[in-house]
Amino acid sequence: MTNTRMMPNRRHLLAGAAATAVSIGAPAIVRAAGGPLKVGVILPRSGFEAGIGQDCQRAVDIAPGILKTLGMPELAIMNGDTESNVDTAREHAEKLISDGAQLLIGAFDSGQTTAVAQVAEQKGIPLVINVGSAPEITEQGYKFVVRNFPTVPMLLNDELAEQKDVFDIAGVAPKTAVFMHVNDLFGTGMSKGIHGLMPKYNLPYTILDEIAYDPAARDLSVEVTKAKAANAEILLVVGRLNDAMLLTRELVKQRWTPQAIFSMGPGWYENQYTKTLGKLSDGPISLVPWYDPNKKLTTTLLAEFAKVFPDLNMNTNHVYTFEGLLIIADAYKRAGSTDPKALAEALHATNIVDNVSVGPGIKFDAKGQNTGLKCGAVQNRDGKQVTVAPKEAANAKLEWPMKSYQDRA
Amino acid sequence: MGLDVYLNVVVAGVLTGLVYGLMALGLSVIFGVVRVVNFAHGEMMSIAMYIAVVLFTTLHLDPLVMLVPIATVMFVFGYALQTRLINPFITRPESSQFLLLVAVAIIIVNTLLIIFGPDAQTIQTSYAYDSFQLGPLIVDATKLYAGAAAILVTCVLFAFFRFSLVGKAIRACADNYTGALVVGLDVNRFYALTFGIGAACVGAAGVMMTLIIDVTPVVGPTYTLLAFVIVITGGLGSMAGALLGGLLIGLTEALAGLLFVPSAKSMFAFAILVLVLLFRPQGILGKRAS
Numbered sequence: 001m002t003n004t005r006m007m008p009n010r011r012h013l014l015a016g017a018a019a020t021a022v023s024i025g026a027p028a029i030v031r032a033a034g035g036p037l038k039v040g041v042i043l044p045r046s047g048f049e050a051g052i053g054q055d056c057q058r059a060v061d062i063a064p065g066i067l068k069t070l071g072m073p074e075l076a077i078m079n080g081d082t083e084s085n086v087d088t089a090r091e092h093a094e095k096l097i098s099d100g101a102q103l104l105i106g107a108f109d110s111g112q113t114t115a116v117a118q119v120a121e122q123k124g125i126p127l128v129i130n131v132g133s134a135p136e137i138t139e140q141g142y143k144f145v146v147r148n149f150p151t152v153p154m155l156l157n158d159e160l161a162e163q164k165d166v167f168d169i170a171g172v173a174p175k176t177a178v179f180m181h182v183n184d185l186f187g188t189g190m191s192k193g194i195h196g197l198m199p200k201y202n203l204p205y206t207i208l209d210e211i212a213y214d215p216a217a218r219d220l221s222v223e224v225t226k227a228k229a230a231n232a233e234i235l236l237v238v239g240r241l242n243d244a245m246l247l248t249r250e251l252v253k254q255r256w257t258p259q260a261i262f263s264m265g266p267g268w269y270e271n272q273y274t275k276t277l278g279k280l281s282d283g284p285i286s287l288v289p290w291y292d293p294n295k296k297l298t299t300t301l302l303a304e305f306a307k308v309f310p311d312l313n314m315n316t317n318h319v320y321t322f323e324g325l326l327i328i329a330d331a332y333k334r335a336g337s338t339d340p341k342a343l344a345e346a347l348h349a350t351n352i353v354d355n356v357s358v359g360p361g362i363k364f365d366a367k368g369q370n371t372g373l374k375c376g377a378v379q380n381r382d383g384k385q386v387t388v389a390p391k392e393a394a395n396a397k398l399e400w401p402m403k404s405y406q407d408r409a
Numbered sequence: 410m411g412l413d414v415y416l417n418v419v420v421a422g423v424l425t426g427l428v429y430g431l432m433a434l435g436l437s438v439i440f441g442v443v444r445v446v447n448f449a450h451g452e453m454m455s456i457a458m459y460i461a462v463v464l465f466t467t468l469h470l471d472p473l474v475m476l477v478p479i480a481t482v483m484f485v486f487g488y489a490l491q492t493r494l495i496n497p498f499i500t501r502p503e504s505s506q507f508l509l510l511v512a513v514a515i516i517i518v519n520t521l522l523i524i525f526g527p528d529a530q531t532i533q534t535s536y537a538y539d540s541f542q543l544g545p546l547i548v549d550a551t552k553l554y555a556g557a558a559a560i561l562v563t564c565v566l567f568a569f570f571r572f573s574l575v576g577k578a579i580r581a582c583a584d585n586y587t588g589a590l591v592v593g594l595d596v597n598r599f600y601a602l603t604f605g606i607g608a609a610c611v612g613a614a615g616v617m618m619t620l621i622i623d624v625t626p627v628v629g630p631t632y633t634l635l636a637f638v639i640v641i642t643g644g645l646g647s648m649a650g651a652l653l654g655g656l657l658i659g660l661t662e663a664l665a666g667l668l669f670v671p672s673a674k675s676m677f678a679f680a681i682l683v684l685v686l687l688f689r690p691q692g693i694l695g696k697r698a699s
Contacts, residue, residue, distance in 0.1 A: 048627065050527035183672030212672045216631065218622060221421040221549065222666035222674070229414045242529070245623065253540040253549050254417075276531045276623065280538070 036074035037332045039325070040101030042093055042116055044108055047084025051241070051272065052108055052317060056130065059321035062304050066322075069300075072329035082112045093119040101125065102338045105324045108317070110134035117145045126331075126344045130324035131317065138369040144344045146368040148323050148357075150289055150375070156193040158375040159264045159287035160201040165389040166260075166285060166377050170400035173204035174233040174259060180223060180247065181238035183212035190238040190264060208232050217243060224250035234260045241267045248277055248284075252405045259401035260285060271312045274383045282380050283402035285388070290376035291319045292358045292393040301356055313384055319356050326352065327362060358393045410667075413545035418667045419660070424552035426659020430652035431559030431617060432632060433639035435610030438566065441646030442583040442603040445495060446503075448510035451632035452517035453608055457483050457615030458624040459521060462530045465619075472532055473554065476616045480609040487608025491601040499600070514629065521626035529623035537620065555617040562613055563652050566606070570648075579603050583646075638678060642685045644695025653693055657681060 041060050044053035060077060067075070080096045082089035089112035093104060097119070104120055104127045107113045113132035120127035121142045129137065129147035133155060138147050150158065167173060179194070181187035191210065209230040213223045224247060227235065235258040237247065244267030251257065261284040267273060269288060274281040291298045291314065301322060305314045331346035332338075352362040359374040377389035379399060386396030436450045447453070460479050464470040494513070498506050539550035570576040582589040582599045589596050622628070635658075643654025658678045665677035685692060 046522075046527070051529075054527065183670075212670065214672045214675060218631070218635075219425055219662075221425070222418050222663050223671045225414060225417050225421065226410075226667060226671065229410050242623070245529075249538065252538045254547055255540065255542070272529055276529070276533075278533070 036076040037328070037338060038078055038100050038102045039075045039328055040078045040080055040093070040096030040099075040104045040106075042080035042082060042089065042096060042104060042106035042112075044084040044112065045079070045081040047082075049082075049084040049109060052266075053082070053084075055271075055315070055317040056108055056321040058305075058309055058312070059318040060325065062301075062308050063322050063325040066300055066304055067325065067329045070326075070329075072326070073333050075325065075329055075332075080106070082107055082109070082116075084109070084112075086111045086115045089113075090115040090119055094123075097123050097125050102340065103128070103328055103332075103343055105130055105321075105328060108132065110137070113137060117142060120144050124340050126340060126347055128324045128327055128347065130321045138367045142368060144340065146327070146347045146350070146364050146370075148327060148362055148364075148370045148373070149320055150373045151369065152189060152193065154371070154373065155264075155289070155375065156190065156197055160194070160197055160203065162287045162375050162377045162389055163203060163262060164201055165391075166262075166398060166400075167204065169389060169391075169398050172259075172400060175205055176208050176230075176232040177205040177234045177236050178227045178230040178232040178258075179207050179210045179236040179238075180227055181210075181212055182215040182240065182243060184215045186265065187212065187215070187238050194236075194264075205232075205234065207236070213243065215240070215243070217246065220246045220250050221254070223247075224254050224256070228254055228256040232258065234258050234262065237261060237263045237268070238265045239263070239267050240265065241270050241272055244268045244270075244273055245276060248273075248280055252280055255406060257283075257402055257404040257406070261402065262287060264288075266316070269313075269315055269378055269380065269385050271315065274313065274380060275311075278383065279408045280405060281383065282408075283399070284380055286378045286380075286385075287375050288378060289316050289320065289373060290358055290378050290385075290387060290393075291356045292376070293387055293395040294393060295354070295356060297354050298356045315385070323356055323362065326355070358387075358390070411545075415667070416546055418663050420546060420548060421552070422660040422663025423656060424549060424556045424659070425663065426656035427556035427559040427652070428552060428614075428617065428621065428655070429635065429639055429659050430643075430655025431555065431562060431610075432614040433636040433643075433651045433655055434559070434563060434566070434648060435607040435614065436636045437640045437643070437646055437648055437651040438610060439604055439607035440640070441648075442579055443491070443495075443499070443600045444583075445499070445506050445604075446510070447607070448507060448633060449514035449517060449629075450611060450636050451634075452514040452629035453483070453487070453611045454615040454618065454632055455521060455624065455626065455629040456486070456517060457612035458619050458628070459525060459530070460612075461616045461619045462532055462624055465532045465534075466530075471534060472616045472619050476558070476613055479616050480612040483612025483615075484605040484609040487611075488601045488605035490608070491604035492597070495604065496597055496600065514633070518626050518629060525626060527626065529625045531623045532619045534620065551620040555621060558613065558617050559652065559655075562610060563648055566610070566648055569606075575599075575602065638682050641692055642682055644692025646696070647692065647694040650692055650694035657693075 043056050078101050080092040093116040107116045108131045110132045113129055117137050121144050126144045131149050133152050135151040181191055211223050263286045268284045269286040335342040335346035348364055355362050358376045359372045365371050376387045376393055378385045379388050387393050388398040439447050457479050461472045464475050498509050541548045579599050582596050639654040640651050643650030661677050661681055662674040666674040
């Protein structure tokens with residue numbers, strides 16, 4: 001009996017290798033022909049920043065429908081979780097890329113975003129930063145990273161300028177203030193910046209007392225007692241959601257309502273704040289990156305958001321995450337390819353005028369930073385947020401002074 | 410700063426301290442008898458907090474009314490936990506007990522995260538923002554109620570362990586394990602009862618805490634650490650020590666916040682702990698190990 005089994009030779013091996021190479025290369029060829037762009041959305045979906053990460057995700061959930069109506073190409077979303085941790089952010093960014101992500105967006109927290117940006121640059125995969133304000137990220141000369149969110153210096157300058165706008169609108173010039181802030185990198189950095197920039201903006205008040213408190217504080221009664229004792233006209237705060245709620249409760253219990261509360265950071269406009277405190281959440285003014293309620297696309301986004309999340313208010317997290325996806329879809333449409341270099345070039349050439357956030361639109365400088373972004377002065381009113389400044393983005397009249405906490409039923 | 414500021418801060422510190430004491434009481438009771446350090450203490454408190462939140466949001470039941478029922482539920486939970494899970498570890502090395510209870514803590518946190526999500530939950534009672542004004546003094550109503558509950562629970566526990574037969578039997582088990590076995594006491598049952606009582610204390614504390622803080626799945630570990638600081642300062646195993654430790658930490662934090670830097674007030678609480686460990690390792694009211 002003869003053995004009819006064919007033995008592999010060098011020619012067969014070469015043919016096999018070529019077939020394998022073709023089969024591996026095929027998906028790339030198909031993708032280049034124009035399927036949905038695979039976008040790795042990396043956010044802190046668990047850990048101590050889980051609430052904010054999941055808030056950003058809401059914008060990811062509603063974006064496809066709106067982008068479709070704008071005639072944008074389809075995006076295939078791949079989810080990654082930083083677990084609120086820098087190292088995990090790096091690992092998950094690498095994993096998303098190895099799983100086929102052709103572009104990344106994220107990652108809310110500056111530290112985590114820095115790690116993701118390093119991975120994106122190393123792998124040559126574009127990254128669009130939705131939220132993250134550390135200026136260093138766009139100072140590294142990265143070619144694949146763009147940011148549609150203000151840096152800390154931009155934020156600070158704009159927040160102080162907006163305060164002046166608010167005083168002008170109210171026709172007041174408060175003489176005294178007390179400043180409370182979290183004692184961490186964010187709070188102390190803002191404190192230094194505010195003291196450094198105050199003379200430039202010629203603000204009318206003097207800071208009588210500065211109270212730095214523990215970011216993990218369980219109780220802020222002593223801090224509020226101290227602030228109240230300063231007998232200042234206005235209260236400036238830099239903090240986050242947890243301490244915003246603690247401070248408000250103490251203000252109510254200790255029966256102190258300043259003329260105005262200016263928040264330069266998150267917390268005071270967030271859904272959890274308004275939902276938890278009800279009528280007591282009304283009055284504070286947040287100086288934050290916000291949406292321009294008078295823009296056409298904002299109306300569309302607000303309507304879709306209200307339809308899908310009827311119990312929530314749209315905020316910074318939703319606006320900038322949505323705009324991030326808008327930037328990606330627009331770049332993909334213009335690039336007409338999933339090639340990372342073509343996508344990066346298209347991102348840098350972005351020029352979107354019909355956008356959502358306050359400011360002239362979305363355009364990046366040579367470093368990949370959108371320098372046209374502006375903050376809004378947003379006041380809580382009846383459990384929602386209204387924009388009171390700048391004038392071109394205002395949709396409501398300023399309420400000054402704040403209604404006393406004791407007079408609210 | 411006027412005298413009224415100091416007065417307000419001292420009163421706030423005392424009330425916060427009493428709340429801390431109530432929270433740490435269960436840990437002290439369990440260690441005093443079972444000699445197991447409950448590393449899932451704060452997490453057990455968060456279970457009670459979530460029960461209170463669910464009852465309030467679904468049935469509008471006031472936490473103060475639900476204090477005893479929730480404490481009872483937590484008693485059953487503690488009893489079951491001791492008999493089913495912890496009892497086999499009683500005679501094992503402390504490292505095994507530590508790992509077991511840390512595992513329980515992690516399971517509780519993640520289960521709560523799965524069920525309730527990461528957002529903070531809160532209870533808004535009609536008196537949540539009340540305060541009493543006595544001249545220049547402003548007293549936080551909810552902290553006053555929680556402080557009163559802390560004193561009441563401590564008195565009830567003290568009376569139970571001092572005067573009831575079961576309480577005396579539990580103390581006998583704590584004083585002499587072998588002796589208790591020799592005289593025919595069902596030590597395992599008394600251990601389970603004690604763990605149940607400790608869990609009920611934690612439950613009561615959790616219910617009161619919902620009036621003061623928001624509830625999140627990750628609220629537990631912070632309070633586990635704080636409870637340790639308090640009971641080590643007051644004396645592990647001493648009920649009065651837990652209350653005293655809470656008072657001391659609360660008052661120290663308040664005064665340090667006023668006189669020094671508010672952000673460093675926790676540092677002063679830990680400084681008290683270091684001093685106690687240096688000069689009175691058994692705690693202020695703790696018994697020296699024989």
